[in-house]
Amino acid sequence: MRGEILRLYKSVHTWTGIVTGMLLFVCFYAGALTIFAEPLAHWASPPAGGSISIEAADRLIEKTLAARPEAAKDFTLRLATANEPARLSWRKSRSDDVVWSATLGADGEARIERANVSGLGAFVDTIHRTAGLPLDRETGTTVMGVVSAVYAVALVSGLILVLPSLAKDFLALRFTGNLKRMWLDAHNLVGVASFPFHLVIALTAVVFGLHEPIYDALDHAVYDGRLPTIMRSTGPFAGVKRDEQKAPIKKVAELVAAVASASPNFSPASLHYRDAGTHGALVRVIGEDPRFLSRGGGFAVLRGATAEIVNVDYLPEKQSGWTAAVSPFFALHFGSYGGVPVRWAYFFLGLAGAFLFYSGNLLWIESRRRTARRHGEQVVQTTASRLMAAASIGVCLGCVCALSVAIVSTKWLYGHVEDVDAWRRGIYHAVFFGALAFALLRGAARAGAELAYAAALGALALPVTSVAAWAAPGLGPWAAVDPESAGVDIVAFGAALCFATLGRATARRAELGPTDSVWSARRPREASRGLRIPLSSNERAAAIGAGDGDVHG
Known part of the structure; x- marks a missing residue:
């Protein structure tokens, strides 16, 4: 040369x-x-006691919503693990920086407290993403x-x-x-x-860091301002209408079982509830399938009142086409x-x-x-x-x-x-x-x-x-x-x-x-x-x- x-x-x-x-x-x-x-x-977190059964998660939801009914609009249930009990978290509004957290105490009552906006793992990840x-x-x-x-x-x-x-x-x-x-x-x-x-790492980091400017540019240059509408129409909640008629939510075990029927090897980690307590309630069951290489696992969308499956396209096993091809590539960034x-x-x-x-x-x-x-x-x-x-x-x-x-x-x-x-x-x-x-x-x-x-x-x-x-x-x-x-x-x-x-x-x-x-x-x-x-x-x-x-x- x-x-x-x-x-x-x-x-x-x-x-x-x-x-x-x-x-x-x-x-x-x-x-x-x-x-x-x-x-x-x-290592850095205090030991947490409490039950690790799914039944405990149902009691936690019931007790928390009774004490804080405003949480029903949008909350996340983190399922229990060997080290951590089930935990429910929510914000009073989307613009609110304060995160509230609830766990089930030994007396069976919900212990509600202001949570850290991010834990130690999220803090280190933020330093990783932003170089501090x-x-x-x-x-x-x-x-x-x-x-x-x-x-x-x-x-x-x-x-x-x-x-x-x-x-x-x-x-x-x-x-x-x-x-x-x-x-x-x-x-x-x-x-x-x-x-x-x-x-x-370099190529995926470019996409992770610049996807918002890229989407904005595409919206103006290609989609004439219609990209947000198009994304909503093809998203996981597409076609689902709100129904505020009161209806009890299904138990956590029933929701998990419904997802297992569609993907037996899928392992749920958390459930994200929207409009809980209404007939139009939706639950996003989030987790991982160890057989597939995917970024952040996947999820299925169910109706909270009936446990009917609404969308399984985002489960690792059900992905197809462009998503199935691109998802493993981005997963290489995380080593998960x-x-x-x-x-x-x-x-x-x-x-x-x-x-x-x-x-x-x-x-x-x-x-x-x-x-x-x-x-x-x-x-x-x-x-x-x-x-x-x-x-x-x-x-x-x-x-x-x-x-x-x-x-x-x-x-x-x-x-x-x-x-x-x-x-x-x-x-x-x-x-x-x-x-x-x-x-x-x-x-x-x-x-x-x-x-x-x-x-x-x-x-x-x-x-x-x-x-x-x-x-x-x-x-x-x-x-x-x-x-x-x-x-x-x-x-x-x-x-x-x-x-x-x-x-x-x-x-x-x-x-x-x-x-x-x-x-x-x-x-x-x-x-x-x-x-x-x-x-x-x-x-x-x-x-x-x-x-x-x-x-x-």
Whole structure:
């Protein structure tokens, strides 16, 4: 391939990566955590008692509607699981931000309280969708849709760059003194090996983020403003008329049985009621079918007063045509298929993706120093380079620290504040922007090590909180000894060890690496004074990187 073409693609890959890299790090790191959002939420949530029978769900609906009749217009029943009792939630109106929740107490009465707008799993997912930008969810998701489109360009241009040397260098990972070479090898290996995964993530994220603008454009350009009407006429409730004549709703078991008759392998998780207590009541039974690859499972629509099936077109087993073809493709974004092995694979792919963006920024920053040396120029780290390096450290490690602190704070805040979700968001942004400001003030070299140690402490706070809750119950947090919670603590402890190792390596690089590097904590004049530190030959090679273009560890 001609040199000028390669240089063009390198420029495209570099600048698209720089523009999107830090935001995508946040998305991928948070996305890796969303794979295990349920265990995380279980770890952070207080133990919930109560019956897990379907009959309990019927009593919950009856008691709640007797106490809060306005909820009958629109409410959702979350069926009980082994860890959680049945829960009913609703809003007083669609525009109301306050969500109310009801569970059945041991005395058989409904316990009604103001619920968190979103739980811990939903919070981490919002960070994943919006990169933690201080915007509303819709705007943040749209911004990340644009970023994902740029990300797709970076992917394709990066693959074209490595194609000429793919056969020779694909599996090469050279652990030599030149850390720049090792980081580049690792960056290329991870990028090429996970290219199909990243391409699917990029394309689906573009659609998820930009579907509203796309629909608006189609509505004006193609459908002449009739798209909302067309979508309603072909939607799951098409042809169903409201009937406000009073009529009792069928029991939950009857509604579930009706869906089972249409799709025996379908497993319901929740029921969404509309106009309950009227003859025109509709119930959307939502769940999953493990035999099919689909985004968010599927649902069937039934008449609440008779359990008559109205629409089964959205059940995974009944999908056909375009929906059946597209749904599995979008499901690939979520890793909600294939059981535990696939979830772990997505978890590590998400972390590997975060590494790609982190290492990409580091490679670009150090490549400028290498270019200057190659041309015999004096290496001068510009203010822009230092700010880029500090911002990369602050955003990436700040996100890691902020998520850990937000997760831990959830467990400590329950029972002490009314709106846990608002506090959690505030804590996340305070830690994130605090870490970013710290990195900009301290510089990349020092902040890289110090924030890595802070990330280690943040991860370690999870198992420490669990041990403290077990050893001193009066502190507030509850002790959870089930396998899910223990798994969260073990993974968090492993993450703490990894971040501590990163901090140690980064600190050593800052003290012993080339002084003309942006990752060095020493000034050039300090090196000229003959600073001597006893090192073995292996340590010296690892710290200094044997010359040009190395990148901090």
